[in-house]
Amino acid sequence: MTTTAITTRHIAKAYGDFQAVADVHFDVYKGEIFALLGPNGAGKSTTIRMILDIIKPDKGSIEVLGGKLTEAAKNRVGYLPEERGLYKSVSVIEMMVYLGKLKGMAGKDAHKKAMGLLQKLELADFAKKKVSELSKGMQQKVQFAVTVIHDPELIIIDEPFSGLDPVNRMVIRDLLFDFRQRGGAVVMSTHQMNQVEEMADRMLMISRGQQKLYGAVDDIRKQFALHAIVVEGKGDWAALPGVTQVEPHSNGRSGALLHLAENATSDSVLAAIAQSPTMQIEKFELAIPSLDDIFIRVAGEDKAS
Amino acid sequence: MNKMWLVAQHEFLINIKKRSFLWGLIGAPLFTIGLVVLITFVSASAALDGEVAGEKVGYVDNAAILVEDVITPEGFQRFDSNDAARAALDAETIDSYFVIPANYLTSGKIELYAYGSTPEPLQDAIEDFMATHLAAQVDSPLSEELLRDPVNASVVMENTGRRIGDDPAAFLGLFLTPFIFMMIFMMATQITSTLIMGGVVEEKGNRIMELLITSLTPTQLLMGKLLGLGALGLVQLGVWGIVGFVGLNLGRDTAFLSAVVIPPDLVLLALVYFILNYFLYSSIYAGIGAITGSDQESRQYAGVISILPAIPLFVIFTFITDPNGSVPVLLTLIPFTSAISMVMRAGFTIIPPEQIILSIVIMLLTTVFIMWASAKIFRWALLLYGKRVTPRELWRVIRGSVETGTVAATAIQER
Numbered sequence: 001m002t003t004t005a006i007t008t009r010h011i012a013k014a015y016g017d018f019q020a021v022a023d024v025h026f027d028v029y030k031g032e033i034f035a036l037l038g039p040n041g042a043g044k045s046t047t048i049r050m051i052l053d054i055i056k057p058d059k060g061s062i063e064v065l066g067g068k069l070t071e072a073a074k075n076r077v078g079y080l081p082e083e084r085g086l087y088k089s090v091s092v093i094e095m096m097v098y099l100g101k102l103k104g105m106a107g108k109d110a111h112k113k114a115m116g117l118l119q120k121l122e123l124a125d126f127a128k129k130k131v132s133e134l135s136k137g138m139q140q141k142v143q144f145a146v147t148v149i150h151d152p153e154l155i156i157i158d159e160p161f162s163g164l165d166p167v168n169r170m171v172i173r174d175l176l177f178d179f180r181q182r183g184g185a186v187v188m189s190t191h192q193m194n195q196v197e198e199m200a201d202r203m204l205m206i207s208r209g210q211q212k213l214y215g216a217v218d219d220i221r222k223q224f225a226l227h228a229i230v231v232e233g234k235g236d237w238a239a240l241p242g243v244t245q246v247e248p249h250s251n252g253r254s255g256a257l258l259h260l261a262e263n264a265t266s267d268s269v270l271a272a273i274a275q276s277p278t279m280q281i282e283k284f285e286l287a288i289p290s291l292d293d294i295f296i297r298v299a300g301e302d303k304a305s
Numbered sequence: 306m307n308k309m310w311l312v313a314q315h316e317f318l319i320n321i322k323k324r325s326f327l328w329g330l331i332g333a334p335l336f337t338i339g340l341v342v343l344i345t346f347v348s349a350s351a352a353l354d355g356e357v358a359g360e361k362v363g364y365v366d367n368a369a370i371l372v373e374d375v376i377t378p379e380g381f382q383r384f385d386s387n388d389a390a391r392a393a394l395d396a397e398t399i400d401s402y403f404v405i406p407a408n409y410l411t412s413g414k415i416e417l418y419a420y421g422s423t424p425e426p427l428q429d430a431i432e433d434f435m436a437t438h439l440a441a442q443v444d445s446p447l448s449e450e451l452l453r454d455p456v457n458a459s460v461v462m463e464n465t466g467r468r469i470g471d472d473p474a475a476f477l478g479l480f481l482t483p484f485i486f487m488m489i490f491m492m493a494t495q496i497t498s499t500l501i502m503g504g505v506v507e508e509k510g511n512r513i514m515e516l517l518i519t520s521l522t523p524t525q526l527l528m529g530k531l532l533g534l535g536a537l538g539l540v541q542l543g544v545w546g547i548v549g550f551v552g553l554n555l556g557r558d559t560a561f562l563s564a565v566v567i568p569p570d571l572v573l574l575a576l577v578y579f580i581l582n583y584f585l586y587s588s589i590y591a592g593i594g595a596i597t598g599s600d601q602e603s604r605q606y607a608g609v610i611s612i613l614p615a616i617p618l619f620v621i622f623t624f625i626t627d628p629n630g631s632v633p634v635l636l637t638l639i640p641f642t643s644a645i646s647m648v649m650r651a652g653f654t655i656i657p658p659e660q661i662i663l664s665i666v667i668m669l670l671t672t673v674f675i676m677w678a679s680a681k682i683f684r685w686a687l688l689l690y691g692k693r694v695t696p697r698e699l700w701r702v703i704r705g706s707v708e709t710g711t712v713a714a715t716a717i718q719e720r
Contacts, residue, residue, distance in 0.1 A: 052519050053519075054515070054518060054519065071308075071521070071522075074519060074520060074521075075520075077519065079515075079516060079519045081512060081515040081516060083512035083515065084512065085508075085511040085512030085513035085514070085515065085516060086511065086513060087507070087508075087511070087513060088507075088511060090319060094319075098311075098315050099516070099520070101311050102308055102311060102312075102517070102520040102521055103520055146516070
């Protein structure tokens with residue numbers, strides 16, 4: 001039994017003169033949430049569409065669930081496109097059953113599963129309502145339910161949380177965690193970095209069609225770690241031995257960012273603070289940048305070049 | 306291919322519940338029945354024209370040819386002189402009067418006086434009145450009826466074997482048969498084709514298309530739609546057929562409808578052409594829906610296409626006078642006008658079997674080609690948004706090879 005849900009090998013796609021995706025190369029494993037990141041127009045949607053066989057790559061190869069995306073394999077994949085779409089003039093349950101059947105389910109099973117999902121999403125009372133009568137948030141949840149109705153092994157979601165309030169965001173997040181727990185693979189394309197930090201195991205960042213960062217989210221953040229520490233408390237930080245520069249912590253967070261001299265370590269700075277009678281610390285941590293910072297840096301560099 | 310049937314089933318069930326479809330389904334026969342009732346009513350009231358309701362008519366017999374023992378119809382009143390009749394007219398005790406002049410037997414002329422116009426049935430009543438009086442004076446074994454109206458012809462059309470009575474309304478009825486078929490054809494095809502186009506436009510417009518094509522192939526989607534809505538079209542025909550049958554039987558007594566004979570061979574021929582015609586036009590409409598993606602734009606194109614099947618109507622006169630002439634034959638062979646041309650001709654004449662076969666073959670080939678081309682365009686254009694497509698581009702798409710599951714790169718690039 002293979003543990004890989006998606007294997008892409010050096011895929012590329014050009015639209016006329018425009019190279020939408022150039023040489024992207026990654027794997028997605030079962031039982032993980034994989035984030036696909038990148039600025040607008042980076043090639044995320046094109047990559048997803050190539051995985052889903054909506055468009056063919058010019059170069060490279062793609063395997064989904066252990067082979068080509070055949071009709072049978074399509075039944076094991078759930079997709080939530082960026083542009084959400086539902087039949088407006090049909091009842092919620094009718095539409096869910098139809099879309100479930102199109103994924104190879106028997107009508108009865110689809111109905112049962114749909115009702116179960118609606119219950120979970122607190123939409124059971126709306127099953128017989130027309131989609132157009134639902135609020136935008138409810139439609140989003142229905143759309144999510146449609147994506148997973150057929151118990152796929154792989155789901156590909158474009159911006160899973162757009163249009164959802166914090167409560168519903170938690171509901172969907174928990175469903176995704178649950179899905180991962182049961183061995184499913186999630187590919188989520190998003191701009192919301194805090195969600196990636198919170199949820200994703202591994203990630204791929206592309207910019208202008210180029211693969212920029214790829215690997216475990218924690219590793220990538222460490223890789224971008226500065227030779228610096230973040231401290232909160234009282235004291236003249238600049239007077240500490242080994243501190244070359246002090247600046248306010250970025251992104252509006254409290255505390256100060258202390259840049260260290262090459263021969264200094266975080267341990268030596270901590271020891272110096274501990275020995276100083278005038279300094280007090282409430283917080284002391286390595287300056288690991290947020291994904292937001294990394295995103296801005298990588299995308300910014302790309303723009304500058 | 307299983308998924309194709311799922312789509313067909315879904316499309317059928319969803320659309321049969323649509324209000325617009327139900328209106329067409331019920332509205333069209335209601336309209337037809339209303340028409341039949343109206344015609345029946347008009348014919349019935351015309352049959353009563355012997356007594357023109359409420360009209361009072363005077364007469365002056367200066368020729369002295371009216372006999373006493375003939376019953377005078379209601380409303381007829383004798384006057385002894387022109388002046389007396391005139392006075393009655395001026396006093397409005399009568400609505401009109403007629404004078405039989407002294408030289409009537411040689412001239413055959415009478416004069417009718419009235420203020421304003423006189424109703425046509427009144428003139429018929431006067432003619433009847435005169436004929437009855439004259440016939441009463443002829444010493445003949447022939448019946449009065451026969452003398453009054455010696456010709457009661459049935460026309461037997463040798464080429465079609467159809468027989469119609471002498472009533473002018475019956476002739477109208479003969480022409481009605483092809484018209485009924487034609488109307489049914491155009492309405493049924495129009496309604497279902499519009500549903501197909503609207504469905505594609507909706508799915509494209511609300512972006513559910515992207516979801517659908519990760520579940521099944523565009524060709525399955527297209528074929529499923531064509532089959533599902535085709536079945537809907539047949540239901541429509543069936544309902545109309547039953548209503549028509551009942552309506553015809555109810556109106557059987559009127560001369561107008563008695564001539565509406567619908568022979569089984571015509572029904573079979575019509576059914577074959579209906580199905581071919583449906584697939585031909587629906588494929589085109591589905592393609593239009595896929596390319597345009599907006600209701601308004603697609604209706605503009607559809608408006609142009611919907612004229613095509615009606616072309617035979619522009620030369621309807623030729624179809625009546627010379628149904629086997631070159632123009633009707635040509636229009637029968639052109640697939641876009643085949644169906645209606647064929648049904649019209651079949652109502653008026655016997656069509657040589659080789660023409661029927663040739664026309665069906667041409668239409669079948671064209672339909673298959675259009676469906677194939679439409680599937681290609683459909684597949685190519687599904688994710689095409691906000692872009693005007695030129696005919697040259699379409700031709701390239703039709704000729705080019707489009708792989709399964711592939712939407713043209715140019716289509717995506719526009720986004």
